[in-house]
Amino acid sequence: MLKADLRRAALVRRLALAPVEVANRSEQLGEQLFRHFPVAEWQWLHLFLPLAKRNEPDTWQIIHRVWREKLPLHLAVPVVQPDGISLKHYGLTPETPLLRNRWGIDEPDPAAALEVFTAQLNAVLVPLLAIDKTGQRVGYGGGFYDRFLAQCRPGTPFIGLNLLDVPPIERIADVLPTDVPLTACITPSQVWYF
Structure with a gap:
């Protein structure tokens, strides 16, 4: 399937989720993250702040848990530049x-x-709409994350967060040479490793 088709279908499904369902699924994503990854061992975790009107995963639940449990972990988030x-x-x-x-x-x-700076990051949580079995993802199409992930240290875990509880598709047909695959993807009920 093509990225544009996957993006359109995933956005329709995600926007159909009620706010309580977004909150519940976001909580499940956080549980999966803390259960399957060595979060407390990282020094810097990069994550995105959610765009609520697009029903993105509520990463504030993860942020507040880190702060509440006083984990020895620093959090970093992106800021889009004037360019x-x-x-x-x-x-x-x-x-x-x-x-x-x-x-x-x-x-x-x-x-x-x-x-x-990207060299400081121990792991990156990545927004996505769909993913394939090789870890290639579909985002909103701006290329922000591919450019960013390409600057990170080799071996840095790139972990996608998907509110839709679906397995990876077989293959995204129009992957570009500049696309950076993820290491893993978390859904509310499962973690997929690539």
């Missing part, structure tokens, strides 16, 4: 002031947050 195609990354703490970007996503205020 509209690149990301910088900043630390996220309970005190970090947030600004809403043009897509409606909260981001740390770069003037008040610590910049984090």
Whole structure:
């Protein structure tokens, strides 16, 4: 299947989820993450802040658990740059002031947050709409994450979060040479490794 078709179908299915279902599935994603990955051993975890109007996984549940359990783990999140195609990354703490970007996503205020570099990251949680059996993913099509993941240290785990409880498809037909495959994908009921 082509990325555009997969993107369209997944968005329809995800947008049909009621808010309570998004919350429940997001909680299950967090449980899978903490059960199957050495979260407490990482120094820096990169994750995205959710775009609620698109029913993205509520990563705030993971963030609040890290803070509540006082894990020795620093969190980093992306900030879209003025060029509209690149990301910088900043630390996220309970005190970090947030600004809403043009897509409606909260981001740390770069003037008040610590910049984090890709070489520091021990793992990255990645948004996605669909994934295939080789770990290739479908996002929104902007290429933000592929450019970012290509800059990370070799061996860094790239872990997709998918609210839709579906297995990977056989193959995404239009994978590009610049697409970066994931290491694993978490769904509410299962973890897939690639």
